[in-house]
Amino acid sequence: MKTAIIRYNAGNIQSVAFALERLQAEYVVTDNPEEIAGSDRVIFPGVGQAHTTMQHLREKKLDLLIRSLRQPVLGICLGMQLLCRHSEEGNTPCIGIFNEEVKKFQADAQHKVPHMGWNRVVYNLRNSHPENDDLNRVQFAHTDDFYFVHSYYIPINSHTSGFCEYIKPFSAMMQKDNFLAVQFHPEKSGKAGEKILKFFLTSF
Amino acid sequence: MLTKRIxxxxxxxxxRTVKGINFINLRDAGDPVEMAATYAEQGADELVFLDISASQEDRKTMAQWVREVAHVVNIPFTVGGGIKSANDVAPLLEAGADKVTINTAAVLNPGLIEELAKAFGSQCVVVAIDARKINNTWVVHTHGGSRPAGKKLYSWARQVAELGAGEILFTSMDHDGTQQGFAVDALLKLNTLLHIPVIASGGAGVPGHFLDAFVLGRADAALAASTFHFGKIKIPELKKFLSQHNIPVRL
Incomplete structure (x- = not known):
């Protein structure tokens, strides 16, 4: 069982690698398409700016590769946002697994932007997301605090499997087919974060 | 709801860590890695490390222990001490630090804030401001609080935010070490003026001081050193106390 962490110009790759080491998971940090495609699981991390990051991914043809993956894929933070259709950040077309628009938080008197710190998420962990019309029957059985750092968010949609609220409710977690995506940083979210990583590595 | 950070x-x-002598259950109280792991285990929301080594030469080991901390600790942490340029920052972030903090270097070269924000993102630039009241005016100090910088707290804080800092770590030198409470008035003013998070520092002695910093000072986070290191306040009990007083905290 080998997990590939996609290497690109993102900030938190080392932290994700260390988190996998703490869980004693075998991993490789790579931008080699064959190595990524041949791994059992793929983590698409990300801290950075959407436009420059997409440009970098396109130059390396990693955008097409990510779209073609059939093994379990975990997108983290910017990685989650880039799995959407489009981001307001730099008016950037993204990879398009989730047909969603990434929007910018509008600060107000009570809320500073970025949304930074620990916030509560109500979520479920399932192997595959149920059909949209089943959403009402999904048990959102887990509640934990996770560490967030972001200025852009994905609204609630039919793929949302974890809810958080800051200024407005937004998607903290989404699931579609073999793709799991989280807006928070599981690698920096203490025991709760480890629970998510373990779920991805063993059960997703 | 976004929680208040401890x-x-x-x-x-x-x-090696200094001041850690009374900390319980540590095999090696001078090991930054073990202290960090213990605090993470106890429910600290973030950690700040300040390298107070006298010379750049002594700071060469910084990236090394930062890497060791990142390897073990599963919560965000900030490192500072002697950072003067983007070249100093890159290895620390690559080693696994989440944020860096600058103080004197920002006062001497405010452009550094902008440079770091552009290169690494505002979210990882924490500007520390040390200030004390002189003739009823909050005056910024540098070099570990030893030199007046010729800047006033509020205008400097505003400039820091405009230059792209992600957070301000405000230490009241008048309150630091007194264990008599945070500088609540100045915190409130800063939090009213600024649209970036403010971390309260200096003066923590009892759990009620944290409550005051959050309720009266509207701080986003509160930092303390000795009062935690000496076990005077234990983080799980502090968080329970804050929660009982309706402060959102991560339990």
Whole structure:
């Protein structure tokens, strides 16, 4: 069982690698398409700016590769946002697994932007997301605090499997087919974060 | 709801923590890695490490212990001490630090804030401001609080935010070490003026001081050193106390 962490110009790759080491998971940090495609699981991390990051991914043809993956894929933070259709950040077309628009938080008197710190998420962990019309029957059985750092968010949609609220409710977690995506940083979210990583590595 | 953050601060000299002598259940109270892991286990929301080594030469080990901390600790942490340029920052972030903090270097070269924000993102640039009241005016100090910088707290804080800092770590030198409470008035003013998070520092002695910093000072986070290191306040009890007083905290 080998997990590939996609290497690109993102900030938190080392932290994700260390988190996998703490869980004693075998991993490789790579931008080699064959190595990524041949791994059992793929983590698409990300801290950075959407436009420059997409440009970098396109130059390396990693955008097409990510779209073609059939093994379990975990997108983290910017990685989650880039799995959407489009981001307001730099008016950037993204990879398009989730047909969603990434929007910018509008600060107000009570809320500073970025949304930074620990916030509560109500979520479920399932192997595959149920059909949209089943959403009402999904048990959102887990509640934990996770560490967030972001200025852009994905609204609630039919793929949302974890809810958080800051200024407005937004998607903290989404699931579609073999793709799991989280807006928070599981690698920096203490025991709760480890629970998510373990779920991805063993059960997703 | 976004929770209020509790942040222990560790001073590191030549790769060893200082002040950690009374900390319970540590095999090696001088090991930054073990202290960090213990605080993370106890429910600290973030950690700040300040390298107070005397010379750049002694700070060469910084990236090394930062890497060791990142390897073990599963919560965000900030490192500072002697950072003067983007070249100093890159290895620390690559080693696994989440944020860096600058103080004197920002006062001497405010452009550094902008440079770091552009290169690494605002979210990882924490500007520390040390200030004390002189003739009823909050005056910024540099070089570990030893020199007046010729800047006033509020205008400097505003400039820091405009230049792209992600957070301000405000230490009241008048309150630091007194264990008589945070500088609540100045915190409230800063939090009213600024649209970036403010971390309260200096003066923590009892759990009620944290409550005051959050309720009266509207701080986003509160930092303390000795009061945690000496076990005077234990983080799980502090958080329970805050929660009982309706402060959102991560339990």
């Amino acid at each position: 942040i222990p601060c560790l001073d590191v000299k030549n790769g």
